[in-house]
Amino acid sequence: MCGITGWVSYDGDLTGQRHLLDRMTATMTGRGPDAGGAWAERHAALGHRRLAVIDLAGGAQPMTAATADGTVALTYSGEVYNFRELRAELRARGHRFTTASDTEVVLRGYLEWGDALVDRLTGMYAFGLWDGRAERLLLVRDRLGIKPLYYHPTRDGVLFGSEPKALLAHPDVRPVVDAEGLREIMFGVKTPGHAVWRGMRELPPAHVAVLDRSGLRERPYWRLEATEHTEGREATAGHLAVLLEGSVREQLVADVPLCTLLSGGLDSSAITGLAARQLAHGSAPLRTFSVDFVGHQEHFVPDGHNVSPDTAYARAVADHVGADHTNLVLDPASLADTEVRRACVAARDLPVGRGDMDHSLLLLFRAIRAHSTVALSGEGADEMFGGYWWFHDPAITASAGFPWLTAATGAVRQDRAFLRPELQQTLNMAEFAEDRYREAVAATPVLDGDDAERRRVRTALYLHLTRSLGGMLDRKDRLSMAAGLEVRVPFCDHRIVEYAYNIPWSLHVFDGREKSILREATRDVVPDVVRRRTKSPYPMTQDVRYVEALQRQARDVLSERDAAVFALVDRDAATRAATTSCDAPGRRLLLEKLLDLYVWLDLYKPELAVS
Template identity: 40%
Template sequence: MCSIAGMIDFQHRGGRDEACAAMQQSLWRRGPDQHGIYQAGHAALVHNRLCVIDPENGAQPMRAVYGGQEYTLVYNGELYNTAELQQELEQKGHTFSGHSDTEVLLKSYMEWGARCVERFNGIFAFAVYEEHTRRLFFARDRMGVKPFFYMMLNGAFVFASEIKGLLAVPGARAQIDRNAVYEIMLTGPGRTPGYGVFKGIEELPAAYRGYFDERGLHTERYWRLQARPHTDSLEETIRRVRFLVTDAIRRQLISDVPVGTFLSGGLDSSIISAVAAAEMQKKGRRLQTFSVDYKDNAQYFKSSKFQPNSDSDYIGLLRDALQCEHHLIILDPADLADALYEAVDARDLPGMADVDSSLLLFCKEVKKQVTVALSGECADELFGGYPWFRDPAVRAAEGFPWAQSTRYRARFLKDAYREHFDPGAYVMRRYRATLADTDTLPGDPPLEKRMREMMRLNTDWFMQTLLDRKDRMSMYSALEVRVPFCDYRLAEYLYSVPWDYKDYRHYEKGLLREAMKDWLPEEILWRKKSPYPKTHHPAYLRIVSERLRELLRSPNAPLLDLVDKSALEQLLDAQNPQPWYGQLMTTPQTIAYMLQINYWLEKYQITLI
């Protein structure tokens, strides 16, 4: 993976060298191995590279000539059908200097233009500058794994992999308006698709492409989940799912640097690790696996509806079954609290509190052993594994099922932000816009229609928050993390699979379990879903609570410009855990989230407008 940035300025206002250097420096953590800048006329493209495939021949910005015309590419991502594309392009007369997916992507664009993205199986955000048309083309992968942010600054189009790359440009301002406050407090850490929170900054949504030239900016969606009649029998569906899952994992193991897997002992990561271990064994190699735990968690763990048991026994069971080289990383509550702020630096926004900071610390340790890792995100969104898919009451309720807390959240807003404002309406507009864009079949029974809506809500919102988290926390340490369950072919297929197939044996992700039953020990195959592990140590709550109390004693804390002080005091005295976001963010994480907001306002020197 890498970082990309650039600008197109038809006014030639000057200062471009300084802007390019600033963007490159701000994003260097994503790509510490190679660096490059391309400038010509009114265009500049910036790249930092993490070498994964073909280090010698994949340097960027990459330039090539076709039909007498010159094209220049900056690209962040991986293509998993590189070999097939290269073979097709060679048949059309293209030649290649190496085996990098970068060269294949560039020549795919030269051959097929904007429609090249429809041929890609991969995760990507890229931009191609056409010198002959003075036009920039850009695109983002179907599922939104790789980021692409942009802004218009004094008539120039500026883009970058992360928000910090845009804010580094001289003249850019870190400003937020009332809408940003509502986003942070009412939907955060989720974000409205395409919304960059900072004034003037936008994110190219998943499955979008666009152009910028002298006529202006144009973007369009090139892919969406579409409902189709499902004609496969249950047995055919099981076979198809087995093929798609195993094929996605195998494709995503390609690398010229060491590869490992995250292993939690849950179904999804165990499937990935089992298939990866088998592929490694074919090559005479041993898979490296990685798991995270917390100091004294065995002592303080409390079983709950969402997390009925801890991971350690299941991790050991699969480790022994696969004969992998396993690494257990133990995190300390104090380190977890300290890393809350570094996690904001990585994300450029307040995030999932210690759910973010734990991943950031984990990835730092994993990077010491491997450069690429595979992780199990996105299976729950596609196969309906979350509790809210299965609870009829929650499933039927209007609103985002992981955040049925708008009234509770709104209590934290200062009076100035609550006057003449309806928090529920703000959230419901976003919820209903997603439903309105959900594709269904005319004859869909109510349950099938609702499950399609649930899948769209989860892939457009909840999954995007998790993908943001995984990308920023891992790339902060230049660790490339791939997500096989995010293969668009799997998403397309499962969108049309009826719920009674997905709910095989009336068990969460029953279809996936049945499809992959030959790969796992029974104890793991039918283990009840358990979310990403978090600390249960009371020291963590004590640390973040004391830090919030200290903040409340400061009259200049910027958090208090947005949030009601008495509501924060009530939060500190709360006896019952109140969910904020999903299964993992309750009272300790809400306290930590408030600390992250305050740090973000201070660190980025944000102006409220």
């Protein structure tokens, strides 16, 4: 796993611009703590930061291939899980390899198949490839958008990088956030392609972008499709089990220590069980990690977010598979640490406002990194198999809004009352939410024969796969890479997504529970106590001391007469949240957003161009 940067300038000579390339690449050090590299010729320059995972000695980048007509150079991030099969095919076609890395397979694959290479790749990846023979740049992002890739067109070319901070390090990119960018920040739903920063774009999942002297063009190379599902329950569960086992097997390939994230929920338990079975004959047990809070088990109270505490279930799975399990227990002071918040905002480049859910995850990743370089995680299953409770509430999934937001706020209308009144009017969040929702629904793949109920379910699944999962994957990627940890997501294999999307809803809930077909497919590797457990989301601390710390920090911000954050947030709303009962609905969310915005404005000093 790595961080990539690049620059194409058709009117300039980049061989003398190494200092600017190095400045961009240095922002990716967290993503690649093991090594750095740079390559340049007249019109193109590529930078790379490496987290060594496969072929530790031979996978240095940028990687080049000399041809009779020019150099082809690659800066690449991620993992292609079928690289061994592709390498064998390429060898049969006469290619010679000097490394054992998947990077060289991607480079040689391009030399053999050109842009059609993307149709052959399975994995999580983002890369920039400069073809000096045609003075042409190819940017590629994996099908689900597991790995990020941003670009910013310039007068005579383009800048690109794994994260916005790489582009913002270049003097030609101004840190401007206009009304559209603020809407994205305040809405909290990741619109494919949008990057918040003016002039910048995130390459959408399953897309390529091609730059040559005639301009820059994007195109998709994969789309989710609706197809008929003809298998019965037993065959479906068996088919799904084979797909999951294959995905986990592919993603266990690494030349560094590996572990799994284990919450004790169905998804992470399934990945852990499959991984443990694959590694059963290894020299050491599988390592697993989970996160908990001081006093959480003893004083737990079910609420709208927390259903049941994780620790006992995670321990049950670890014992079931014989794992070496570590449970990281965090106290309120650690979760509320202002430096942890700052690190999370810097990692994500945005004031997301998830608070302790982000803070605990970053601290967990840091703890894991002391033992492992690669972790397997269960992200994606809830979006594919209808795991969230609102999937099972027809009133919510049939309403004209993103279901998870409707479930969280109790209303389709997505106003943001914590904003200054004049900013509320300018941004018009309700209309923005309606427009984004209609766009997503219009793209939902359906079959002509689908009845209204089938279309409702397909729409709910598609909204989650294209507008919710992206945010989850971005969170996982940014916070893990900030700790120098590679996290892989076996459920997000595109073959599993294609199959799961077309399973009839009656099979998803055949026993009256959420994710019924997934429970059935993984029954051999998940203990019964977990299979019977009701879905519980990523945990939040219930310790009142955490919220009291947020209130103290918010009062400190309020004491600053000229704090820039109050150009966005209503001071009276912030005062009420900081000084009155901390268990009032929505108060905690307001505090988290206020503090994240405060840090973000300080770190990035964006120009707010809102009219």
